[in-house]
Amino acid sequence: MAYLNDHYLKLKAGYLFPEIGRRVKAFGDANPDAAKRIIRCGIGDVTEPLPEAVRTAMHRAIDEMGTREGFHGYGPEQGYEWLRHAIAEHDFRARGLEVADDEVFVSDGSKCDCGNILDILGGDNRIAITDPVYPVYVDTNVMAGHTGDADASGAYGGITYLRCSAENGFVAAPPAEVVDVIYLCFPNNPTGAVATREQLTAWVEYALRHRSLILFDAAYEAYISDPSLPRSIYEIPGAREVAIEFRSFSKNGGFTGTRCACIVVPKTLLASTRSGEQLPLHPLWARRHTTKFNGVSYPVQRGAEALYTPEGKAQVAALIAHYMGNAAILRDAATAIGLRVYGGVNAPYIWCSTPAGLTSWEMFDRMLGEANVVITPGSGFGSAGEGYFRISAFNSRANAEEVARRIKAIAW
Ligand SMILES: *Cc1c(COP(=O)(O)O)cnc(C)c1O
Numbered sequence: 063m064a065y066l067n068d069h070y071l072k073l074k075a076g077y078l079f080p081e082i083g084r085r086v087k088a089f090g091d092a093n094p095d096a097a098k099r100i101i102r103c104g105i106g107d108v109t110e111p112l113p114e115a116v117r118t119a120m121h122r123a124i125d126e127m128g129t130r131e132g133f134h135g136y137g138p139e140q141g142y143e144w145l146r147h148a149i150a151e152h153d154f155r156a157r158g159l160e161v162a163d164d165e166v167f168v169s170d171g172s173k174c175d176c177g178n179i180l181d182i183l184g185g186d187n188r189i190a191i192t193d194p195v196y197p198v199y200v201d202t203n204v205m206a207g208h209t210g211d212a213d214a215s216g217a218y219g220g221i222t223y224l225r226c227s228a229e230n231g232f233v234a235a236p237p238a239e240v241v242d243v244i245y246l247c248f249p250n251n252p253t254g255a256v257a258t259r260e261q262l263t264a265w266v267e268y269a270l271r272h273r274s275l276i277l278f279d280a281a282y283e284a285y286i287s288d289p290s291l292p293r294s295i296y297e298i299p300g301a302r303e304v305a306i307e308f309r310s311f312s313k314n315g316g317f318t319g320t321r322c323a324c325i326v327v328p329k330t331l332l333a334s335t336r337s338g339e340q341l342p343l344h345p346l347w348a349r350r351h352t353t354k355f356n357g358v359s360y361p362v363q364r365g366a367e368a369l370y371t372p373e374g375k376a377q378v379a380a381l382i383a384h385y386m387g388n389a390a391i392l393r394d395a396a397t398a399i400g401l402r403v404y405g406g407v408n409a410p411y412i413w414c415s416t417p418a419g420l421t422s423w424e425m426f427d428r429m430l431g432e433a434n435v436v437i438t439p440g441s442g443f444g445s446a447g448e449g450y451f452r453i454s455a456f457n458s459r460a461n462a463e464e465v466a467r468r469i470k471a472i473a474w
Pocket of ligand 1: 106170171172173174196247251279281309310311312313317318322323
C-alpha cells in the first residue's frame with residue numbers, strides 16, 4: 063500500500079485566489095457588460111513588458127545556443143559564476159555588505175526557495191509567522207508536517223503567529239517566547255510595511271540571543287526609495303550569523319513569467335544538530351540544491367545578468383517608478399474616500415482599512431459589484447487581515463487612474 067502525505071490534508075483548500083476567481087466569474091456571468099470593464103488589482107503579478115536589456119541579452123543567448131561553440135547544456139546547479147558574481151557585487155558588495163559569490167544560489171523562484179529551504183531544517187523547530195502573511199510560508203510548513211490542524215479561524219496549531227496591526231505599524235516585534243525559525247518579509251506583501259533599521263536590529267539581536275534563524279524575504283527591496291530603510295537584512299550587524307535572504311527578479315525585472323531568483327546563505331550561518339553541535343547550513347543547502355535542482359536556463363540567467371548593466375538598471379528604475387506612480391494615485395484615491403491607508407510608499411501594495419465596518423469579503427464584493435475592480439481581501443492573508451484589503455499597484459497607468467476614478471465615484 064502506498065501512503066500519502068497526511069499533512070497535505072490539513073491544508074485549507076487554497077482558499078484565497080480560487081475564491082476570488084469564483085466570485086469574479088459568477089459576477090461576470092450575471093453581468094456580462096460589467097464584466098468587460100473589470101480591472102484586476104488582485105494578484106501580485108507585474109504587468110509591464112520585460113526590459114529591453116533583458117530581451118536583448120536573452121535573444122543573444124538563444125542565438126548562441128544555436129551554434130556548436132555557444133551551445134550550453136547543463137550549467138552549474140547553483141547558477142553561472144558570472145550571475146552569482148553580478149548579484150553579490152551589485153546587490154551587496156557595492157552597498158558595503160559582505161556577501162561572497164558562492165554564498166549566492168540562483169534558482170527559478172523565491173516561492174520555490176521558500177518551500178525548499180525546509181528540506182535542510184529540522185522538523186521540530188518552533189516557527190513564527192506574521193499575520194497577515196504571504197501564504198506560501200504557512201502552507202509549506204503545513205506540508206512539511208511542522209504544524210497541527212487549522213482551527214476555525216484558519217490558524218494552525220504549532221505556529222507562533224505574530225500579529226501585525228495598525229498599532230505596531232504592521233511590523234511585528236520579537237515575541238516574548240523563544241522561536242527557532244522566523245519568516246520576515248520587507249517590504250511586506252500584503253501590507254506594504256517596511257521595517258526600520260531599529261526594528262530589524264531587534265529581530266537580529268533576538269535571533270543571535272536564541273540562536274534562531276531568520277528567513278528574510280526581500281522580493282520587493284527594489285521598491286524602497288527611503289535611504290534610511292534597510293534593503294537587505296545584511297545591513298544589520300550580526301545578520302550573517304542568523305539570516306538567509308531570499309531575492310527575486312520577479313518584481314524588479316518583471317521576471318514573474320521568466321523565472322529567476324536567488325537566495326543568500328552566508329557561510330557564517332550555523333544551526334544546531336540534535337546533539338547540540340553548531341554546524342553551517344551552507345553545505346547542506348549546496349547539497350540540496352545540486353541534488354534536487356538542475357539550474358536555471360542559460361538564456362534566462364543571461365537575461366537576469368543584463369539587469370545589472372547600466373541600461374538594465376535604468377530600465378528597472380523606470381519600471382519601479384511606473385508602479386510607484388500608480389501606487390501614489392491609488393493611495394490618494396483611497397485616502398480621498400476616507401480610508402486609513404498603509405503601504406504604497408516603499409512598496410507596490412496599498413493596504414487599506416475597509417469603510418463602514420465592512421468585512422474584507424464584503425468590501426471585495428462591493429468593489430467588484432460597484433467599481434468592477436478586483437482587490438484582495440485582507441482576511442485571505444490571515445485572520446489579522448480582516449477589516450483590510452490590498453490594492454496592487456501592478457497595472458498600466460491608465461488602469462490605475464481609472465481605478466482611482468471609480469473608487470472615488472462610489473458613495474461609501
Ligand atoms: C512575488 C513574491 C515573491 C517572488 O516569487 P517568485 O517565485 O520569485 O516569483 C517572493 N515573496 C513574496 C512575498 C512575493 O510576493
